[in-house]
Every structure is written in structure tokens, then in C-alpha cells.
Amino acid sequence: MPFIWGFIGIPACQTAVAFLFSLPQLYLFFGISSLVLLGILTFLPQRFTDNFGFVFIWLTLLKIGITYCFFYSIVGNSSGFDPTEKRQVFVVFAWFLTIETYLSARILNKAQ
Numbered sequence: 001m002p003f004i005w006g007f008i009g010i011p012a013c014q015t016a017v018a019f020l021f022s023l024p025q026l027y028l029f030f031g032i033s034s035l036v037l038l039g040i041l042t043f044l045p046q047r048f049t050d051n052f053g054f055v056f057i058w059l060t061l062l063k064i065g066i067t068y069c070f071f072y073s074i075v076g077n078s079s080g081f082d083p084t085e086k087r088q089v090f091v092v093f094a095w096f097l098t099i100e101t102y103l104s105a106r107i108l109n110k111a112q
Contacts, residue, residue, distance in 0.1 A: 020073060020074060020085065021071065021074070021085075021089070023088065023092075026088065026089060026092045027092065029067075029070065030067075030092055030093060030095075030096040031096070033063050033066070033067075033096075034096050034099065034100050037059050037060070037063060037100060038100060038103055038104065038107070040055075040059060041055065041056060041059070041104050041107055042107060049108075052104075052108050053108075056104050060097070060100070067089075067093060071089055074086055074089055
């Protein structure tokens with residue numbers, strides 16, 4: 001089993017590393033930003049049903065920009081940081097993006 005973990009890029013005997021941002025901080029940031037995004041999309045379909053997808057894309061791009069600014073020390077810096085921390089930020093971002101996409105599709109279907 002350790003060989004498989006090492007083969008896919010996860011060290012078998014990895015010790016706890018002090019990350020710049022902890023996992024609860026990442027979940028809090030992405031949770032609040034997702035709630036804001038979904039809150040905007042909840043009240044949007046009443047007026048802009050035809051442009052709902054475009055608004056979702058623009059809000060997601062804005063979220064990506066804000067994420068890059070907040071986590072620039074991890075994402076933008078290629079040296080000095082553990083690549084595990086970069087993966088951690090990306091995985092949490094992808095997880096919340098998946099949830100946002102699913103919920104926004106439900107909001108759009110409910111509005112029609």
C-alpha cells in the first residue's frame with residue numbers, strides 16, 4: 001500500500017506540516033463566498049432568467065480572482081511552499097464549485 005500512495009504522489013510517511021491556511025479556514029472562506037454567490041443567484045432569476053448562466057460565470061470568475069488574491073502566497077508562489085498545500089486549496093475550491101454548480105442548476109430549474 002505505501003508503494004501505491006507514493007506512486008500517485010502522496011508520501012507514505014508524511015508528517016503534519018504547518019500550513020499557511022488551515023483546512024477549517026479554507027472551508028470557512030469558500031463556504032462564505034459560496035453562500036454569497038448562491039444568495040445573489042437566488043434573487044436573480046426573478047428578473048434575469050435569460051442571463052442566469054452568464055451571471056453565474058461572471059460571479060465564478062470574480063470568486064476565482066478573489067481566491068487568487070487571498071491565497072496568492074500559496075497559489076502564485078512556485079517556491080517555498082509544500083505542493084500539498086496548493087492541492088488542498090484546489091481540491092476545496094473544486095469541491096465548492098461542484099456544489100455551487102449543482103445548486104445553481106436547481107435554482108434555475110426552480111425559477112422556470
